[in-house]
Amino acid sequence: MRSIPLKVMLVLVATVLLVADLTGATLLARAEFNEGTMEPKSMSALTFGPEGILFIGDSVGAQIFALDTGDRTPAANMDPVAQEADLEGKIGAKLGIPAGDVLIHDMAVNPISQAIYLTVSRGRGEWNSPFLLPNDLGNASILLRMDKSGDFSEVKLNKARFSVVAVPNPVAAEKEHRWKKTKLRVDAVTDLAFHDNKLYVAGLSNEEFASTMRVFDFPFKKQNSATQLEIYHGAHGKWETNSPVRTFLPLEIEGKQHMLAAYLCTPLVSFTMDQFEDGKAVRGKTLAELGSRNQPLDMIAYTHKGKTKIILSNSNRTIMIFDPADIAAQKEGITTEVDHKAGVPYKDLSGVQVQQLADFNEKFVVLMQRLPGGKLGLYCYNKDWL
Numbered sequence: 001m002r003s004i005p006l007k008v009m010l011v012l013v014a015t016v017l018l019v020a021d022l023t024g025a026t027l028l029a030r031a032e033f034n035e036g037t038m039e040p041k042s043m044s045a046l047t048f049g050p051e052g053i054l055f056i057g058d059s060v061g062a063q064i065f066a067l068d069t070g071d072r073t074p075a076a077n078m079d080p081v082a083q084e085a086d087l088e089g090k091i092g093a094k095l096g097i098p099a100g101d102v103l104i105h106d107m108a109v110n111p112i113s114q115a116i117y118l119t120v121s122r123g124r125g126e127w128n129s130p131f132l133l134p135n136d137l138g139n140a141s142i143l144l145r146m147d148k149s150g151d152f153s154e155v156k157l158n159k160a161r162f163s164v165v166a167v168p169n170p171v172a173a174e175k176e177h178r179w180k181k182t183k184l185r186v187d188a189v190t191d192l193a194f195h196d197n198k199l200y201v202a203g204l205s206n207e208e209f210a211s212t213m214r215v216f217d218f219p220f221k222k223q224n225s226a227t228q229l230e231i232y233h234g235a236h237g238k239w240e241t242n243s244p245v246r247t248f249l250p251l252e253i254e255g256k257q258h259m260l261a262a263y264l265c266t267p268l269v270s271f272t273m274d275q276f277e278d279g280k281a282v283r284g285k286t287l288a289e290l291g292s293r294n295q296p297l298d299m300i301a302y303t304h305k306g307k308t309k310i311i312l313s314n315s316n317r318t319i320m321i322f323d324p325a326d327i328a329a330q331k332e333g334i335t336t337e338v339d340h341k342a343g344v345p346y347k348d349l350s351g352v353q354v355q356q357l358a359d360f361n362e363k364f365v366v367l368m369q370r371l372p373g374g375k376l377g378l379y380c381y382n383k384d385w386l
Helices: 006-031 087-095 324-329
Strands: 034-036 045-048 053-058 063-068 102-109 116-122 142-146 152-154 160-166 191-195 198-204 211-217 225-233 238-240 247-253 256-262 267-272 281-283 285-290 296-304 307-314 319-322 341-343 347-349 354-359 364-370 376-382
Touching (some): 045 191, 053 198, 087 116, 087 152, 087 376, 102 354, 225 267, 225 285
Antiparallel strands (some): 053 063, 116 142, 142 152, 256 267, 285 341, 364 376
């Protein structure tokens, strides 16, 4: 029998201890879950944590739910999800409503089962501006699960196992957006990310510096931190504090943990995660200006065949693919007014109107895209092609 080298043994022990720590924390969290009816007022944003736990941001209710989906059976393979050319039509048939009344708010993939979870509301007839987002139009009240074969089931919330934590000091329910004339409360939670046993929550608070990053320990505790965010918007030529982060992700750059965030019209900004302290106001570094009249919709990062890529989908631009090395090389941020575009380079991937984007498995990403004929498609894209 060949002996195991000491270095290898130490690495194995450290790995086992780390996994045990994460699993123990998750088991503790699930043990503290309540069983009963979960009553979110709006399922505004989704992200998965460990062991099939789905985090649901509720902007209107100013709360975050951790839902135990019980979805912990590993996927049998790394195949793509079944392609769907008319997602709204299929969901409409499931719910008994016309396809034109189906409004999809967010999408998340369970990394264990590779099932796709969607939040849905009924009615999108008021969608009359490219600056309106689904949460501006209605409150998602339906949670659907789509398996890899394309079959849908509704996730019932009346017999759920969950925990919940309040989002303190959310933007006031009566406040309106200055020019959209929509309620700002729908942006109390704009995006979520689970990282290192913490849940990061972007959105608006009721502070003078309204743009906020909240950090919640998991299992949830009553305490959390809230940091006010300020960015330089090169297209506007000024520092801004009222526009919320639209999509973000944790990212390691040169050995240090960062948060990469995208904003309306479309600054790309980095913060170091050690900046996030309760009650503190911090400035981010504007890495790029990616074009006006555009909503950044989703951003993911993954490593495939030893190469890490960052992908950003947009309402009025192509998919943009960034190399983390280019982000690391951007030592100075944008601090003066610029025309149209500037900063970190990226590669275009043809096709606009990719409304949702997620890392699906080792081989594929999954996209939800408004197709030229007007229908909403869902399909996987091979990472070898990106």
